[in-house]
Amino acid sequence: KEAKNMKKLSFLIVLLLIACLICENALAVNVFFTTKDVNFVPNQRLEIEYAAQNGNNEDMGISVFFTGDLAQYMSAEPANFPLGAGKTKKFTVIINFPEKIEKPGTHSETISIKEDRYNQKGTIVVFAQVNQPLRIHVPYSGKYLDASLSTDGAKQNQPITFKVSVANLGDETINSVYGTVYAYNSDNVTIGSASTDSASNLESNTQQELSTLMSSTGIMPGRYWADADMYYDGATKRTDRIEFRIGELKAQITNYTQQGYFGKINRFNVEAESSWNDPINNVYADVTLKNDTQVLNSFRTLADTLSPWEKKNLGGYIELSNVPIGNYTVEITLNYAGKTDFVSGNFEAVEEPKPEPEKPKVFPGSAIATIVGMTLLLINIIIWIMISKKKRDSNAK
Structure with missing residues (x-):
């Protein structure tokens, strides 16, 4: 009997290990879609194409369902379908908009694609789920303008191009929209302004880009800020304030390696930062190590390109084989x-610390949790076997 019980226990352990392996690869469905944003149109039937892909080597079933405050208007065709191993199948999300949605603004909905997978005997069932967001934009009542300001900055004494993206989030057409862009220094003092071009007949759920040029003559290179007041049909919308830069053809050293191990070759980095609006090619650094006036070592870093406003390390190697500690x-x-x-500074040659004794390996938290869980499960299985044995022995008596 004991041998028989051990066989049962071994069989259950094997099943447990198989289940763990299956669970590791449970999420094997990929979802492809064309959009994450749609606009509400009264009484419209909107169809959006999706596709589900089975990335596993076994067949599965797919079911599609929805959550969110507008889920009642959403459905899928088909909502349930089989998906063969390695296959891809399209399905359609259908939104039947009502006459009116009371709450304006953006509604965040979730399209959930659940996979149902079975082993050949149907004894192990694994459920996994992929959630895809869908934002439904419901217009505000009347005329409602949204605006955002952007710029790439400019070189010193060259015009600054500002762009304003305007969108009508209301349900009425905006007859005219235009604005003024203002630039500020770090003391919040206005240093320039410029009027944008205008747009007319901006219909509901549409957007347009306006632009303007602002002079930077007399403005010193540096960081500045800007916002815009946009005027539309008797109302005003102010954009969020953004930061921009006036650039000059300049790069500077902002940091460097200040310590190395004597008796060996060390990596040495020179951190350089660009203040220019265009890439600067073939940037490199010449490094010289001195003891008072005596040159101990010199080298050149690798050349690199600095992108606009970029900060980057230029790498090289410094030879300290014959340089004493100091x-x-x-x-x-x-x-x-x-x-x-040019930068002149301190550099220290130090003794390389001795490696610490190797510490005992510690299992990561997830591994410990898995081991504890499996141990508890095995204990429960053993208890179940013992109770079953006692019941059989009692019945035999």
Whole structure:
């Protein structure tokens, strides 16, 4: 009997391990879609194409359902369908909009695609689910303008291009919209302004881009801020304030490696930052290590390109094989576009710390949780076997 019970226990353990392996690969459905945003139109029937892909090597069933405050208007065709191993199948999400939705603004809905997968005997069932967001935009009553400001900045003494994206989120047509862009310094003092072009007959759920040029003559390179007042049919909308830059052809050293291990070759980084609106090519640094006036070592970093406003490390290697422990002077010259930036500072050669003794390996939290869970399950199985054995023994008596 004991041998028989051990066989049962071994069989249950094997089933448990198989179940764990199946659960690891449970989520095997991918979903493809064309949009995440739609606009409400009264009484409209809207159809959106989706596709489900089975990324596993076994067949599954797919079911589609919806959650959200507008889920009652949503359905899928088909809502349930089989999906073969490695196959892709299209389905359609249908929205039957009502005459009116009371709450304006953006409604966040969820399209859930659930997979139902079975083993050949049908004894193990794994459910996994993929959720895809869908935002439904319901217009406000009357005329409602939304506006956002953007710019890439400009080079010193060149015009700054500002763009304003305007959208009519109301249910009435906006007859005319135009605006003024204002620029500010760090003290919130206005340093410039410019009028945008205008748009007319901006219908509900449509948008348009307006633009303007602002002079930067006399404005020093640096960081600035801007916003815009947009005027439409007797109302005003102010955009959020944004940051922009006036650039100059300049790159500077912002940091460098200040310590290395004596007796070996060390990685050495020079951090360079661009203040220019265009890429700066072939940027590199010449590094010299000195002990007072004696040159101990020198090298050149690899050349690289700095993107507009980018901060990047230029890498090289410093030889400290014959440099004793101590403090030294490092001189760095950054070379770019026929210009240079120079920094002189401290560099320390130190002894490399001895490696710490290897610590005992610790299982990650997830592994511990898995082991504890499996142990508890095995204990329950053993208890169940013992109780069953006692019942059989009692019945036999």
